[in-house]
Amino acid sequence: MKRTGTPRLVDVAEAAGVSLASASRAMSGGSGISPEVAAHVRRVAQELGYEPNLHARGLAGGLVPTIGLLVHEIGDPYFSEIASGVIRSATLENRSVQIAQADRTPESELAQVQALLRQRVGSIIIAGSGYADPEHEQKMTAALAEFALAGGRAAVIGRHYLPIDAVLPDNHRAGVSVGAHLAALGHRRIGVVAGPLELNTVADRIAGLREGIADAEVELTVVSKEFTREGGIAGARELVDGEFRGRDLTAIVGLNDAMAIGILSELRQQGIRVPDDLSVVGFDDIAVAADVAPALTTARIPMFEMGQHAVALILRPASDEARTVSTSHELIVRASTAPPRG
Structure with missing residues (x-):
């Protein structure tokens, strides 16, 4: 099958018949993949003419310790509470936080992540629901895989299908x-x-x-x-x-x-x-x-705590397998509910 355009890591994974995570490990020399499979992936990458994202490669030695936080609506109390947790933990680690806002569409989110990458942030936290259809996450998965190859760290809050560290509300x-x-x-x-x-x-x-x-x-x-x-x-x-x-x-x-x-x-x-x-x-x-x-x-x-958990994940050493922090919930019964009349 003839491919057009610059090959991406996701194209290498598809052509090699492996997952995107395995392709990333093969290209970065990570563990958790056999030498035979890693060699196969690198051979396919060479045949396709794949090169790690030049912008990301340039950042590899120059990422700044700023945390990029992507939310859907900073005026929404849900996201402002998460942001407060992120900022509190980041401050304790002497890190600044740069907040970006995206509409609830895959295209808008990807554009904002790419904008954060241009700012040379060393880590990214994406807060906000992902999509029930995992196909909506493919381009974001590819972008974050390239970011990881450059030495960046990423975590998400409330998303199931991105193969990176995640905080999952209950x-x-x-x-x-x-x-x-x-x-x-x-x-x-x-x-x-x-x-x-x-x-x-x-x-x-x-x-x-x-x-x-x-x-x-x-x-x-x-x-x-x-x-x-x-x-x-x-x-x-x-x-x-x-x-x-x-x-x-x-x-x-x-x-x-x-x-x-x-x-x-x-x-x-x-x-x-x-x-x-x-x-x-x-x-x-x-x-x-x-x-x-x-x-x-x-x-x-626990929105504030979810933000703190996300910062803790990106501060840990990188892992070959995505890690998950699952939170709890509590039903708070107040005056707005009662038995129905009659």
């Missing part, structure tokens, strides 16, 4: 706890205002919700909106005053607290009392969750 079990809580209260018709369905975080939390209500014959109605307060408003409006008006819902779950706060706002505008008429639950336990009226029941995710 999204599935948090969903189970929320679903079980509502089912135990007696709710049988529950609405869910979700973010984009292709995101890992959304898929994991919905799967957990379904597991948590599995024994109670609960009907779940899911609408997908932007992962924001405005998305919560739009989703609540659709559930109670739009297409799904006749479902007689008794509870609504926002898949993050920003959405849940938007849900509370829309219900208040419509004169729907919480929790008398509808219960509302969120995820994350951002700082204002306890201060809204009524105080929000939510699944607490």
Whole structure:
């Protein structure tokens, strides 16, 4: 098969019939790969005319100790809490943090990572959900593999399919706890205002919700909106005053607290009392969750600590195998949930 353009490490891996991680080890002389396979990969690379990224190679001796942190929305309390954890740990290590913001698209994320690479950062942390379809991560995987060849360190928060060190929030079990809580209260018709369905975080939390209500014959109605307060408003409006008006819902779950706060706002505008008429639950336990009226029941995710864990991962010596730190969750029951009327 004739190839066009400059060959990339991912092309070498494909042609050699090995994983991208194995190709990276073969080219960098890492362990965890047999001499025969390593020689085969290098032979294929030579045949393809592959050379490690010239920009990355130039950086190999000149990376700076700055940590590049990529988030989806720094104004979102979820990401600002993670950023606070990253900055606290980085400060203790006498490292600065450069924050970049990307839209929730693979193309935007990749562009921002490439911008960080041009800034010669020595390590990168990507915070924010990855994609349920691993094909969406292929270009990012290739870019980070080249970064690793140059001596860079990378870690992610909330992504399953990038073959690098990862901090994984307990999204599935948090969903189970929320679903079980509502089912135990007696709710049988529950609405869910979700973010984009292709995101890992959304898929994991919905799967957990379904597991948590599995024994109670609960009907779940899911609408997908932007992962924001405005998305919560739009989703609540659709559930109670739009297409799904006749479902007689008794509870609504926002898949993050920003959405849940938007849900509370829309219900208040419509004169729907919480929790008398509808219960509302969120995820994350951002700082204002306890201060809204009524105080929000939510699944607490340790966002600040997740940022700290990510810094700890990039400060460790590089490993041939990706390492994972899994976090816990805690269901915080407040005034926004109660048994349904009747």
